[in-house]
Amino acid sequence: MNEERVPVRQWQALYRTGAFYTSEYSAMEKAGWYNWNCSSESLAERLKNLANVVMGVTHPFILDHYFILCRNLSSRFDKLYDEVGFVPLVEEEQRKCFWITLDDPYHRKKWSLFTGRYGDDAPEFDCGDIQTLLQYINRIASELEQDLMVPFVQEKRAAARYAHRFRGEPGEVRIYRNGEHQYSYRSKLDGQEHTIIVTADLKDTPPSFILGQVERYGELYVFGAELSIPEKTPVRPKTVQRGGRER
Known part of the structure; x- marks a missing residue:
């Protein structure tokens, strides 16, 4: 893999110019692809879905201090799914990495976000729509920048x-x-x-x-x-009938 690490801000600029719309190996390598089980010809198309995540990032800390890595993985169900990783440019900051999987069959929702702080056994956050995902990413950026213990x-x-x-x-x-x-x-x-x-x-x-x-x-x-004990619904007392009339 090429050791050139493109900051997210530069990656976004390259994507806007169409630099990653080709299936040429050099372009896919620069986009961050380093491991895949699908055909290399399909990487550019798969990147479009992952790019929706990358292009939605707006926080300066992530834009200027992270680079992108992409993988196409195969599950034990023989289902292919994709992953985009945000990796700190400084190796000493690797604990601040995070990555997102799309349609991961091992987990419960469409988008699953994993972080170095929460661990890789389960996502720190998951959701069904990308806007909610992006809101979460841009919100935790300040926590990662300050290295807060959540x-x-x-x-x-x-x-x-x-x-x-x-x-x-x-x-x-x-x-x-x-x-x-x-x-x-x-x-x-x-x-x-x-x-x-x-x-x-x-x-x-x-x-x-x-x-x-x-x-x-x-x-x-x-x-x-x-x-917990479920709250009981009050029982309405039975009415008493006298002389054929209910009271």
Whole structure:
């Protein structure tokens, strides 16, 4: 692979000029392709979908401090899918990398975003539409620039620990992030998806939770949401009939 690393801002400019609209090897290499299972003739077409992600990035930190890598991968289901990676130009910053897969059969949504901070076992964020994805990328750019320690990294670890210790899950557990303090995983024991809430404040737990079902790991409280008692619907008292009339 060519060692030339094109910053994202320059990549966008090249794409606008049509530099990557050809299937020539040198052009595809400059676009960032370094591994593929599809035919080389189809790379330019596949790049169009990935380019929608790259071209939607607007934050200066990503534009000027990252370069692009692309892969076409094959799953165990013999389904091909694509990945675009954003890699820091400075090797010492590799922990700030992130990558996005499109129609990844291993995961649950159309777009899956993985980060060095969250790990490669499950996406930090996933969604079904590209605009939502781009909003998330441009939002986390400042966190990556400042190298902030986001709380959900520790929350994810606590959720995995809960799945192993409280649920008895064997082996690796893919912990998906569903939103603020909410996570889920698909059980290897019953095949069902289970929701876990992890928070440093019990105010963030559901109103119907049972305190005895909350595990505490350090400063975090971990709670299996499906263990909460559903709120009961008030039962309307039966009317009493007197003298043939209902009262």
